[in-house]
Amino acid sequence: MIRVGIIGATGYAGQEIVRLLMGHKEAKIQWYGSRSYIDKRYYEVFQNMFQIVDDTCLDDNMEELANQVDVIFTATPQGLCASLINEGILSKVKVVDLSADFRIKDVKTYELWYGIQHKTPQFIPEAVYGLCEINREEIKKARLVANPGCYPTCSTLSIYPLLKEGLIDPDTIIIDAKSGTSGAGRGAKLDNLYCEVNENIKAYGVATHRHTPEIEEQLGYAAGKEIRINFTPHLVPMNRGILVTAYASLKKQVSYEEVKGAYDTYYANETFVRVLDRDVCPQTKWVEGSNYVDVNFKIDPRTNRIIMMGAMDNLVKGAAGQAVQNMNLMFGLPENEGLMQVPMFP
Numbered sequence: 001m002i003r004v005g006i007i008g009a010t011g012y013a014g015q016e017i018v019r020l021l022m023g024h025k026e027a028k029i030q031w032y033g034s035r036s037y038i039d040k041r042y043y044e045v046f047q048n049m050f051q052i053v054d055d056t057c058l059d060d061n062m063e064e065l066a067n068q069v070d071v072i073f074t075a076t077p078q079g080l081c082a083s084l085i086n087e088g089i090l091s092k093v094k095v096v097d098l099s100a101d102f103r104i105k106d107v108k109t110y111e112l113w114y115g116i117q118h119k120t121p122q123f124i125p126e127a128v129y130g131l132c133e134i135n136r137e138e139i140k141k142a143r144l145v146a147n148p149g150c151y152p153t154c155s156t157l158s159i160y161p162l163l164k165e166g167l168i169d170p171d172t173i174i175i176d177a178k179s180g181t182s183g184a185g186r187g188a189k190l191d192n193l194y195c196e197v198n199e200n201i202k203a204y205g206v207a208t209h210r211h212t213p214e215i216e217e218q219l220g221y222a223a224g225k226e227i228r229i230n231f232t233p234h235l236v237p238m239n240r241g242i243l244v245t246a247y248a249s250l251k252k253q254v255s256y257e258e259v260k261g262a263y264d265t266y267y268a269n270e271t272f273v274r275v276l277d278r279d280v281c282p283q284t285k286w287v288e289g290s291n292y293v294d295v296n297f298k299i300d301p302r303t304n305r306i307i308m309m310g311a312m313d314n315l316v317k318g319a320a321g322q323a324v325q326n327m328n329l330m331f332g333l334p335e336n337e338g339l340m341q342v343p344m345f346p
């Protein structure tokens, strides 16, 4: 049994890790870390866990935690993991960080976009970006995994095959993305009040969203050069789900079969990336509660541009599901263990 500790178990992403691990055959949670609910029963924070989890919430003492578990998930605000981690901890325990602290290789870029000073930049080079379908072999050997952001996961997986195969011009990519409000976490915020969100849709972070450099870095690796994109997220009145619609110019005229072949090259053997049938557009409802990302595309011959689409659950493949997938890889377990939930519909 892998012994698991979660720092930030009382947030949306942390709770989703707990939910998924309840169905995992090889993992047992030993530490439900919190800041505000120390000594409270976990089920008192989330009553969906009543008669399922009886444990009490503990603090965020990573030193102590590292002596008791085999893997730590940090599902905490930006900057916290970087401030707690050290060599002694990493020599004892594997860490999967759900925040952005170790995702961006250039520390100055991280500090600029996140507005905080990185406390442990010495660990950035060894951290592996945990996009399982792309970095699988490196993840297996890692002791520190940077779990990707929700928008970057959906955007990168939707666009990646076309950049790798050189079918699109990397400097023409525009990403329009929409997210449910659980993406913003459980903390009370004016922007996420019912009256602000319900019956409403709005863009935010236009040309300034902190996921922009993360997406640019990952797509840049696929393109083989530095790139710049336009990325516009929108908040939509639903609990879960991310929908990406991305646009790019094709480098030449291509057929449906050629592009489908590019997607199949990378995803035909992937359990969690489903390339949908021709003309079927991904929908968030078809992936809700599951670790799947549904992708598809449509060529517009009038403009010689291509529209790439992706849908996933921000809390599962966009956070907790991918984190568990990373843990499975790091411990040599079947990659899909605990992750085969069928999407909920309707």
Ligand SMILES: NC(=O)C1=CN([C@@H]2O[C@H](COP(=O)(O)OP(=O)(O)OC[C@H]3O[C@@H](n4cnc5c(N)ncnc54)[C@H](OP(=O)(O)O)[C@@H]3O)[C@@H](O)[C@H]2O)C=CC1
Pocket (backbone or CB within 6 Å): 007, 008, 009, 010, 011, 012, 013, 014, 033, 034, 035, 036, 037, 060, 074, 075, 076, 077, 078, 080, 098, 099, 100, 148, 149, 150, 182, 183, 184, 185, 186, 187, 314, 315, 318, 319
């Ligand atoms: N929500 C999503 O869809 C996604 C989230 N993420 C990332 O996951 C992380 C968690 O996000 P999310 O669950 O949404 O956020 P929440 O606001 O829902 O939860 C934050 C968690 O962090 C804990 N926490 C806050 N401050 C501290 C502190 N100083 N010390 C210890 N624990 C602390 C909170 O504890 P308490 O409640 O006890 O105060 C809570 O458990 C973030 O980095 C986020 O960017 C990544 C991808 C998607």
Ligand SMILES: CC(=O)N[C@@H](CCC(=O)OP(=O)(O)O)C(=O)O
Pocket (backbone or CB within 6 Å): 098, 099, 100, 148, 149, 150, 151, 179, 180, 181, 182, 183, 184, 185, 233, 235
């Ligand atoms: C709807 C919403 O507010 N979404 C969050 C992003 C989700 C997230 O969790 O951020 P990381 O992936 O970087 O950890 C936002 O736009 O800030």
